[in-house]
Amino acid sequence: MTIVIDLPRNIAPALASEIEKESAFVSPYLERLKVASEMDSVAVELSDPSQETVVREKLDRFLGLMLRELPDFETKTFIHTERRDTADFETDVHRKMVERGWIHDYGRGRAALNGPALALLHYIDRTATALYHKEFAGAVERDFPALVDADLLWRCGYFDSHPNAVCFVGHVVEDFDAIEDFRIANADAEVVQMPPTEHIHMPGMCLNPAACFPCYPTMTGEDIEAEGRIMTWKGRVFRFESRNVSGLDRLWEFNVRELVFAGSDTFTADGRRRTLPLIEELAGRLDLECVVETAADPFFATISAAKSFWQLAQEVKNEILLPLGPWSDGSMKRMACGSLNLHGNFFGDRFDFKAGGESGFTACVGLGLERWVLAAFTQHGFDPGRWPSNVRKEIFG
Numbered sequence: 001m002t003i004v005i006d007l008p009r010n011i012a013p014a015l016a017s018e019i020e021k022e023s024a025f026v027s028p029y030l031e032r033l034k035v036a037s038e039m040d041s042v043a044v045e046l047s048d049p050s051q052e053t054v055v056r057e058k059l060d061r062f063l064g065l066m067l068r069e070l071p072d073f074e075t076k077t078f079i080h081t082e083r084r085d086t087a088d089f090e091t092d093v094h095r096k097m098v099e100r101g102w103i104h105d106y107g108r109g110r111a112a113l114n115g116p117a118l119a120l121l122h123y124i125d126r127t128a129t130a131l132y133h134k135e136f137a138g139a140v141e142r143d144f145p146a147l148v149d150a151d152l153l154w155r156c157g158y159f160d161s162h163p164n165a166v167c168f169v170g171h172v173v174e175d176f177d178a179i180e181d182f183r184i185a186n187a188d189a190e191v192v193q194m195p196p197t198e199h200i201h202m203p204g205m206c207l208n209p210a211a212c213f214p215c216y217p218t219m220t221g222e223d224i225e226a227e228g229r230i231m232t233w234k235g236r237v238f239r240f241e242s243r244n245v246s247g248l249d250r251l252w253e254f255n256v257r258e259l260v261f262a263g264s265d266t267f268t269a270d271g272r273r274r275t276l277p278l279i280e281e282l283a284g285r286l287d288l289e290c291v292v293e294t295a296a297d298p299f300f301a302t303i304s305a306a307k308s309f310w311q312l313a314q315e316v317k318n319e320i321l322l323p324l325g326p327w328s329d330g331s332m333k334r335m336a337c338g339s340l341n342l343h344g345n346f347f348g349d350r351f352d353f354k355a356g357g358e359s360g361f362t363a364c365v366g367l368g369l370e371r372w373v374l375a376a377f378t379q380h381g382f383d384p385g386r387w388p389s390n391v392r393k394e395i396f397g
């Protein structure tokens, strides 16, 4: 069954795409939501017509939030690199990489990279890391678990900002009969048999959804030395995307090159400022068009956001956007491939660490590595001749 709902105004393609994506979290009976090509209505497929009233009510609230007039703020652009490669953007890159055997797509948002795609991911990670170490002499290499306490995410405010993306880890309840039931059910089965829900226990553990979170408890009780602390690592990150999982642009599990600054207010602000030219250098080496600007996307996370949040957000979050080719209206489709964030002393307060006797400040820079790979192949295609020679040697051999 399909229902059509008129929108109060015509919307831009970027917002239409955002609405289609976030509609995955409206109702389990909502099969699909598609914005009409005229951009003035949505068509909604329901899996169960008897649920129409309930779904319509949720949809009204959802569309109201997504379409609310956000306070205008001026987007500041910090970086805009152009690419020298003048050929068209490649299309359908994920599928073409799967065909070449450069990606094994398991479905449900997990991908195994291989060949040039993997070589490029390593090149990007290695190059960013080298740039960080060159600029920041005191930066230390770290490693953190992907399995984190739910309490950690709660302290980080993640359940306020992205409750729909959380992934809990469960195990079979420590009960001889439940374990035996589970063993027997699978022993003779044709396909995997999951234990019944009442036999699954969730011990308050989650898969880490933002690379920097697990670093903060390691500083609890410390007073960070006056010169501050800089850490970098490659983190594995998990975000539940429901039916939005697609190619490398929207994975359930992906890799992030993370850089964290902890120290005084000026130390962390300075760290972010000094990282901007490094991102520019990275984009330049890959010959990528790249924009870094204040973040402005009206995503689900800001449901309860007041105007003050938006004013704050433009100061604290800078987004790295890599173009993927034109939308139907000619405007450029851009993918968020990372961000540079100032957290103030939020984490210093939540995890009780100080810098020079005051509550510690932090900042982080994260690069979504699979998205960088996708953007680079979209901007340069599969002909090695279009790639800058230093990168070509590294990835095509």
Ligand SMILES: [Zn+2]
Pocket: 210, 211, 212, 213, 258, 364, 365, 366
């Ligand atoms: Zn972070």
